[in-house]
Amino acid sequence: MxxxxxxxxxxxxxxxxxxxxxxxxxxxxxxxxxxxxxxxxxxxxxxxxxxxxxxxxxxxxxxxGPRLSELSAAAGEDHLLTTAGPVLTRLRDATGESAQLYRRQGDERICVAAVERLAGLRDTVPVGVALPMRVGSAAQVLLAWEEPERLYRGLRGARFTATTLSGVRRRGWAQSVGDREPDVASVSAPVRGPSGQVVAAVSVSGPVRRLTRHPGAHLSRTVVEAAARLTEALRRPGTPERRPVTTSAGNAVGGTLEKGVLAGEEA
Structure with a gap:
C-alpha cells in the first residue's frame, strides 16, 4: 500500500x-x-x-511539467559542481583559454565554477557573480531550449534574436563577440540533466584578438565535447576524476569547486 x-x-x-x-x-x-x-x-x-x-x-x-525537471536539476547541483572541476581544467588546457560553468537563475546567469587561464590577458569574473541573460553565448545556450513562453519573454531587451537561438539549437553551441564587453569573445554549449533538459552552459572565453571574431569555428567542437562529458556524468553519477584545479595564484584546489575560490573570463 x-x-x-x-x-x-x-x-x-x-x-x-x-x-x-x-x-x-x-x-x-x-x-x-x-x-x-x-x-x-x-x-x-x-x-x-x-x-x-x-x-x-x-x-x-x-x-x-518543466518545473519538475528544474527541481531535479537543482538536486543534482552538488554532483555537477564536483564533476565540473576536472572537465573545466581539461577544457582550459585544450583551448588555452579560461573555462566556466553557468546556471540560470531567473533573469540572470550565475558563474558556478571556473578555471582561469594560467597566464596572459584575461577578464576575470569571480565564481558566484550574476551576469545578465540578455548578452553572451552562455545566455544564448541557457535560453535556446526553454519552453516558448519563457524563451520569448527572455528575448525582451536581449542583444540576440529568436533567429540567433534557432541557430544555437541547430548547431548545438553558441558564440558571442563583444556582447557584454567589446574585447571579449566566447563559445558555449549546453549541459543536460538526466531528463534531457538543459541545466547549465559550459563556456570558454578570452580576448577577441586571440579567439577571433568567429570563435566557434575553432573552439566549438572542444566546448561541445566538454559539455557532453558533464552531461554523461549527470546521467551516470559516480566518483569523478579528482584532478586538481589551480587558481590564478597556482594554488591547487580539489575536484569540488568552492564558491569564490576560482574565477574565469567573462562570457
Missing amino acids: EKTSGVGVLDRVALILGALEAGPATLAGLVTTTGLTRPTVHRLAVALERLRLVTRDAAGRFTL
Whole structure:
C-alpha cells in the first residue's frame, strides 16, 4: 500500500503526479487512474499547470511539467559542481583559454565554477557573480531550449534574436563577440540533466584578438565535447576524476569547486 502524508490535498496531488509518471493522460484517464472525482482532478491539475508542475501536450493531454525537471536539476547541483572541476581544467588546457560553468537563475546567469587561464590577458569574473541573460553565448545556450513562453519573454531587451537561438539549437553551441564587453569573445554549449533538459552552459572565453571574431569555428567542437562529458556524468553519477584545479595564484584546489575560490573570463 502506498504511504500517505496524512494531508489530503498533498496525497491527491501525489496521486496525479504519480499517474502522469506513466506518460501523458487525459482528464478522464487521470480520473480512472487516481480514483478521484472529476472536479477534484480538474481543479488540482489546473493548479499544478499554473505552477508548471504539470503541462499539456499538443493533444491537450496532461503531462509532467518543466518545473519538475528544474527541481531535479537543482538536486543534482552538488554532483555537477564536483564533476565540473576536472572537465573545466581539461577544457582550459585544450583551448588555452579560461573555462566556466553557468546556471540560470531567473533573469540572470550565475558563474558556478571556473578555471582561469594560467597566464596572459584575461577578464576575470569571480565564481558566484550574476551576469545578465540578455548578452553572451552562455545566455544564448541557457535560453535556446526553454519552453516558448519563457524563451520569448527572455528575448525582451536581449542583444540576440529568436533567429540567433534557432541557430544555437541547430548547431548545438553558441558564440558571442563583444556582447557584454567589446574585447571579449566566447563559445558555449549546453549541459543536460538526466531528463534531457538543459541545466547549465559550459563556456570558454578570452580576448577577441586571440579567439577571433568567429570563435566557434575553432573552439566549438572542444566546448561541445566538454559539455557532453558533464552531461554523461549527470546521467551516470559516480566518483569523478579528482584532478586538481589551480587558481590564478597556482594554488591547487580539489575536484569540488568552492564558491569564490576560482574565477574565469567573462562570457
